[in-house]
Amino acid sequence: MKEPDNTEELTRLRAEKKRMESLLDFGHKLSSRILDLDDLLKMIMAETREILGAERCTVFLRDFDNDSLYSKIADGLGSREIRIPLDKGIAGAVARSGEIINIKDAYADDRFDTDVDRKTGYVTKTILTCPMKDKMGESIGVFQVLNKKEGVFDGEDERILLLLA
DSSP: OOOOOOHHHHHHHHHHHHHHHHHHHHHHHHHHOOOOHHHHHHHHHHHHHHHHTEEEEEEEEEETTTTEEEEEEETTOTTOOOEEETTSHHHHHHHHHOOOEEESOGGGOTTOOTHHHHHHOOOOOOEEEEEEEOTTSOEEEEEEEEEESSSOOOHHHHHHHHHHO
């Protein structure tokens, strides 16, 4: 009698174990350091990129005075700031709705604003964006990851990003 081939399941379990170990390591790093906000956000972004296998991350904070979002920390932009009106783009949609948005093909989605890609020369393919909320549940910003290196962002990636945001 032939044994079942569990190679695919074993590969999946090993990848899952690696992700959980990375999350645990990240928790240890957070608890062992006292950082200012920018350093903390940079560390969270680096770990998020690694855990999710993403090319870039951006943390957008909400500017309540101007009904917009601004990039507090962003990969690949140097010191340039991105400003997005709340009624524009994927980040704006997430800030307004408070719901996670997972885009498998950025340019096929009508909500995707191509302005940032045009200005930076970057080509966005996949987008995973989740809300950041305060203790009262009010949207204070969004956490966005771009371009999964292998495949597209999945439900597990969504759960992890929500946890980190």
